[in-house]
Amino acid sequence: xxxEPFLGTWKLVSSENFEDYIKELGxxxxxxxxxxxxxxxxxxxxxxxxxxxxxxxxxxxxxxxCKLGEEFEETTADNRQVKSIITLDSGSMIxxxxxxxxxxxxxxxxxxxxxxxxxxxxxxxxxxxxxxx
Numbered sequence: 001x002x003x004e005p006f007l008g009t010w011k012l013v014s015s016e017n018f019e020d021y022i023k024e025l026g027x028x029x030x031x032x033x034x035x036x037x038x039x040x041x042x043x044x045x046x047x048x049x050x051x052x053x054x055x056x057x058x059x060x061x062x063x064x065x066c067k068l069g070e071e072f073e074e075t076t077a078d079n080r081q082v083k084s085i086i087t088l089d090s091g092s093m094i095x096x097x098x099x100x101x102x103x104x105x106x107x108x109x110x111x112x113x114x115x116x117x118x119x120x121x122x123x124x125x126x127x128x129x130x131x132x133x
Contacts, residue, residue, distance in 0.1 A: 005110040009043045010130035021119050021126035027078045
């Protein structure tokens with residue numbers, strides 16, 4: 001399990017196309033407005049074979065814990081009830097969320113010491129870059 005590079009606390013430093021991505025998810029206008037201004041902190045830890053990802057911001061805190069490769073139920077920050085699965089593939093941590101016949105992929109990778117997160121739904125891609133705190 002090569003989650004080590006992801007471990008620690010990360011602060012959002014740049015975000016591209018996030019509003020279009022969350023609009024594609026179905027997030028309402030008022031919530032999109034709020035989401036645009038928040039700069040989340042993401043903490044990733046591991047305990048045995050359980051990976052935990054905690055996201056904190058002024059809007060809402062979320063936390064998930066799971067075993068890699070095992071599907072789990074998640075309530076997202078925008079209150080979607082999804083089935084999620086997180087896998088590691090070629091140094092990337094890939095999370096797929098499925099709900100109501102829809103699907104989105106969140107791909108996390110470490111590039112030059114930063115965590116680059118690509119959120120994709122349909123043909124919309126948002127890239128968010130986090131720096132270690």
